[in-house]
Amino acid sequence: MSRKGIRPPRGRRFSLVTRWSALVGTLLTLGIGAALGLTMLLPGQPWLVLAICLACVVPIAVITIRSEIRPILSLFRALEGTVASYRDGDFSFSLHWPHNDELADLVAAHNDLGSVLRDQRLDLVQRELLLETMVQNTPVAMLLVAGNASRSGPVVYANVAARQLLAKGRKLEGMQLGELLQSAAPALSDALARGGDGLFSVEGSEGGEDEVYHLARSSFTLNGRKHELLLLRHLTSELRRQEVQTWKKVIRVISHELNNSLAPLASLAHSGAELVRRGQPERLPQILETIGERTRHLESFILGYARFAKLPTPRLETCEWSEFVARLASQVRFSLVGALPADPAQFDPAQLEQALLNLLKNAHESGSRPEQVELQVRRAHDVVRIDVLDRGSGMSDAVLTNALVPFYSTKRSGTGLGLALAREIAEAHGGRITLANREGGGLAVTLVLPLVAVPA
Structure with a gap:
């Protein structure tokens, strides 16, 4: 009764009511005809006629009805089997019903449901494959921990970057986070204990430069149980690039400002010396005032940078x-x-x-x-x-x-x-x-x- 991808034929339609009405009418006609014939052959013996009619018609009716009901019962068992397959995640089966009646409509709707579920399952599998590929290949270490990460729950999921960072490539699923942190850098344990997002530094190997990481954490409920997602991003190279770019910009700005101030100061000093040599000191006050103004501007500029670089902790x-x-x-x-x-x-x-x-x-x-x-x-x-x-x-x-x-x-x-x-x-x-x-x-x-x- 179960076949793959077979749709019921669409010929002349006979409903279940029509078929069963014709069957019952045929059996009644057969019984009445047999009773009338036996009455003519055996006049005056109605009980014998009734017994003979029952003995002949009832077996025929039972056999006929059973032959009609058996395919319907088989269809119901097939429906039960395909529903069980759907429950187990197997949507590859569909049903076939040879008659063009209400059961054919039920089978067609059931097959359409299986086709929709099959397409959705295929789409879901493709999405899961894409998501798994993206998660596994991202450079950000991802850890999904059941419960609260601060309380060292079991690791539910870890990508390749997390396995490389915490266990040298070994599988982490099922391990307690507390066990992993025992062999990890103390700075990571401290960052988890503090709670919230933040930066932490790990001492570089063989006296190298410290490695900077950003910890991001997010809590959510999955299957009625609290989970926490930990994201560890390596920021050392990115911060180093930004630091170099910042220093370059600072040097350009300071160099530009110094050149803009020192060049006029040198020119004014030369002009002042020339005026003294010529014995024309009346313009010296103006030159000295301009030199003082440029010097104050340069001082204000340098103090601005110093103030920004040395901002103290607020005194509330x-x-x-x-x-x-x-x-x-x-x-x-x-x-x-x-x-x-x-x-x-x-x-x-x-x-x-x-x-x-x-x-x-x-x-x-x-x-x-x-x-x-x-x-x-x-x-x-x-x-x-x-x-x-x-x-x-x-x-x-x-x-x-x-x-x-x-x-x-x-x-x-x-x-x-x-x-x-x-x-x-x-x-x-x-x-x-x-x-x-x-x-x-x-x-x-x-x-x-x-x-x-x-x-x-």
């Missing part, structure tokens, strides 16, 4: 917003939007003041009118949002992407440290900084700080 104080904003307003012009939060906050007032001074200075230099430079401080859930708003020219997508990168600047005389320093200060307080163009023109720079700041 409980500060009232009204006093802080009033001190800020005495140094730079801005309009306050909305009311200040009534509750004080914890932050380093000197560092936050420096960050906001840089942002407000940038707002004034953006082309915005001074009265359109605005400051807004508001509390949102468990954070404080500080917005510096202007109506200048805003930023292009390329500038927005690189604006927070140290030493990146679109200004001719800019150092590229203002926004980078503000970001460093925000992150040191456990917060972040975001930039977005405003509708109608201008830029919105937002500092988001936790209510209880935790130094990074």
Whole structure:
């Protein structure tokens, strides 16, 4: 009864009701005809006629009905078998029914269901194969741990990079994470114990350079049980490339600034010496004033780099917003939007003041009118949002992407440290900084700080 890929024929349709009605009618006609014939042959003996009719018609009816029901019962058993095959993941079987009736429709629907399940299973297998190939060939070490990784649960899955990193290529599935960490670098155990994402360094072999890794972790529930996914990414070579590029850029910026300052200073010194030689000292004060101005500019430039490189850990104080904003307003012009939060906050007032001074200075230099430079401080859930708003020219997508990168600047005389320093200060307080163009023109720079700041 079970065949592969066979569809029932589509000829003349006879429903089950029609077939069974014809069968019952035929049996009744046969019984009535036999009774009438026997009554004529055996008049006056009705009980004998009834007995003979039953003896002849009942076996014929039983045999006929059994012959009709047997294929239906076989079909039901075949349906039961194919459903069991579907439950076991085998969708290769389909059914055949020779008649064109309601059972043929049931068989066709069953075969269509098997075809859909078969196609879905094939698509799923292809997707799983693609995903497995991608996961196994990624350079990021991936570990799936049942339970909590901090409590050293069993390893459920590990890719090739994880096996190479933790077990020299051996299989990790089924092993306890605690056993693996005993032979791994202590820095990895410490990073897992701290919780959350982060960077850690592993001492290089044979006194080589330390290797830097990034640990990312994500928890989810699988089959009703908590699992944790650990991702270990090797960052040493990438950080080294970025460090080289950063140093090159720093050297170019400093070299450019020094050349721009030292060349005029040398020229002015030569001019001063020439004036003294000629006995024309009346222009010396102007030359000396220009030399002093260029020297102060160069000093400010170098101090900016030094301040960025040596940002100290924030010294948190409980500060009232009204006093802080009033001190800020005495140094730079801005309009306050909305009311200040009534509750004080914890932050380093000197560092936050420096960050906001840089942002407000940038707002004034953006082309915005001074009265359109605005400051807004508001509390949102468990954070404080500080917005510096202007109506200048805003930023292009390329500038927005690189604006927070140290030493990146679109200004001719800019150092590229203002926004980078503000970001460093925000992150040191456990917060972040975001930039977005405003509708109608201008830029919105937002500092988001936790209510209880935790130094990074």
